[in-house]
Amino acid sequence: MNTLEVRTAVQTIEQEIVAWRRHIHAHPELGYEEVETAAFVAALLRSFGLEVMEGVGGSTGVVGILRGEGEEEGEGEGACVALRADMDALPVTEETGLAFASRHLGKMHACGHDGHTAMLLGAAKVLSLHRRSFAGTVKFFFQPAEECAPRGGALDMIDAAVMDNPKVNYVFALHLWRELPLGKVGVKAGPLMSASDRVRIRVQGNGGHGAAPHQAIDAVVVASHIVTALQAIASRQVDPLEPFVLTIGSFHAGQRYNVIAPYAELDGTVRTQSEALRGTIPNRITAIAQAVATGFGAEAQVNYEYGYPTLINQPHAVEAVSNAVTEVLGEQALVELTKPSMGGEDFAYFLNHAKGAMFWLGCRGPLSSDAPIHNGKFDFDEGALAVGTSVLVQTTLNTLRAQRHKEA
Ligand SMILES: [Zn+2]
Numbered sequence: 001m002n003t004l005e006v007r008t009a010v011q012t013i014e015q016e017i018v019a020w021r022r023h024i025h026a027h028p029e030l031g032y033e034e035v036e037t038a039a040f041v042a043a044l045l046r047s048f049g050l051e052v053m054e055g056v057g058g059s060t061g062v063v064g065i066l067r068g069e070g071e072e073e074g075e076g077e078g079a080c081v082a083l084r085a086d087m088d089a090l091p092v093t094e095e096t097g098l099a100f101a102s103r104h105l106g107k108m109h110a111c112g113h114d115g116h117t118a119m120l121l122g123a124a125k126v127l128s129l130h131r132r133s134f135a136g137t138v139k140f141f142f143q144p145a146e147e148c149a150p151r152g153g154a155l156d157m158i159d160a161a162v163m164d165n166p167k168v169n170y171v172f173a174l175h176l177w178r179e180l181p182l183g184k185v186g187v188k189a190g191p192l193m194s195a196s197d198r199v200r201i202r203v204q205g206n207g208g209h210g211a212a213p214h215q216a217i218d219a220v221v222v223a224s225h226i227v228t229a230l231q232a233i234a235s236r237q238v239d240p241l242e243p244f245v246l247t248i249g250s251f252h253a254g255q256r257y258n259v260i261a262p263y264a265e266l267d268g269t270v271r272t273q274s275e276a277l278r279g280t281i282p283n284r285i286t287a288i289a290q291a292v293a294t295g296f297g298a299e300a301q302v303n304y305e306y307g308y309p310t311l312i313n314q315p316h317a318v319e320a321v322s323n324a325v326t327e328v329l330g331e332q333a334l335v336e337l338t339k340p341s342m343g344g345e346d347f348a349y350f351l352n353h354a355k356g357a358m359f360w361l362g363c364r365g366p367l368s369s370d371a372p373i374h375n376g377k378f379d380f381d382e383g384a385l386a387v388g389t390s391v392l393v394q395t396t397l398n399t400l401r402a403q404r405h406k407e408a
């Protein structure tokens with residue numbers, strides 16, 4: 001299957017991919033609840049003649065396996081490439097006014113996972129129609145709950161041994177990216193997305209009458225000092241050239257305007273890209289929170305939960321994507337990214353088990369909205385669906401070919 005054939009094959013089914021995307025978009029399901037989405041995916045994969053596993057990882061994961069029927073050149077079980085999409089929506093109320101807008105109130109595909117799922121189905125269909133033109137195995141991972149950090153759905157799939165039998169040599173994924181225009185594909189070796197951890201702090205003071213602060217320990221005042229002091233980790237303790245974010249996104253305390261709050265609860269996220277720095281953060285937060293609290297006669301309890309690791313793209317895998325982009329779309333489509341994102345992605349876990357890469361798929365075009373992802377008005381230009389599908393297919397074919405030559 002040459003590059004022209006890939007382009008033609010994807011064009012032929014482009015309207016189908018769009019229709020799948022719209023169906024999934026209209027019926028969003030939250031993490032671990034992707035029951036209908038998973039059934040939709042599994043039925044299509046079966047109709048393409050793939051071997052299908054459902055309920056993978058104990059919830060709604062789906063795996064499709066496609067064995068190439070092309071001529072084997074080397075010995076052994078052959079190469080194996082895996083492609084991954086995420087299926088979950090967000091608890092966001094849709095405000096796009098689209099004809100295929102969410103029919104499930106308060107739930108929306110606001111991160112483009114509807115597009116990811118539709119493109120992976122497209123790639124599965126194209127490759128299944130051309131299975132005689134390649135040797136080796138392609139696995140299609142449809143995972144639940146990417147948005148459900150700090151655990152996420154990827155680990156459950158990996159624990160269910162999806163990376164084995166046959167062993168996956170390379171794994172790829174994409175994310176729709178509105179900062180890039182339609183027709184562009186962003187690639188980057190090394191860190192692409194950040195480690196994403198959660199920190200919760202409970203400040204215990206002592207409640208009392210709002211008019212008698214000297215008889216109480218005000219948890220609101222203590223917790224406010226802690227929030228402020230924690231910002232000094234970024235500004236004074238971390239190398240200014242090292243990516244780091246600490247955001248306290250939630251602060252809960254108090255019941256009534258004239259009652260001093262006995263306790264306060266803080267909930268925040270920490271983003272890093274270096275494991276060495278990441279390892280020091282729990283102690284830094286604990287030291288500051290406890291020292292500040294003690295100074296005011298209060299107590300602070302810190303609960304630090306490690307989430308998704310840094311997503312680190314393997315250079316050869318990035319090269320495979322870059323070559324595929326150049327071949328199938330032309331050189332002008334390739335964007336070499338200079339900066340990673342501080343966002344997290346549980347695709348990072350797959351990269352702990354095989355070489356691989358995630359790439360960003362430009363989706364800002366005449367038919368997209370201006371809203372960012374996770375916003376009720378988010379929408380992407382559906383022209384991106386054919387672009388992403390072609391890159392997935394071409395990357396897979398190139399990687400299988402290269403692996404075969406290495407084995408032979
Ligand atoms: Zn998201």
Ligand SMILES: [Zn+2]
Pocket residue numbers: 111112113146175
């Ligand atoms: Zn996402």
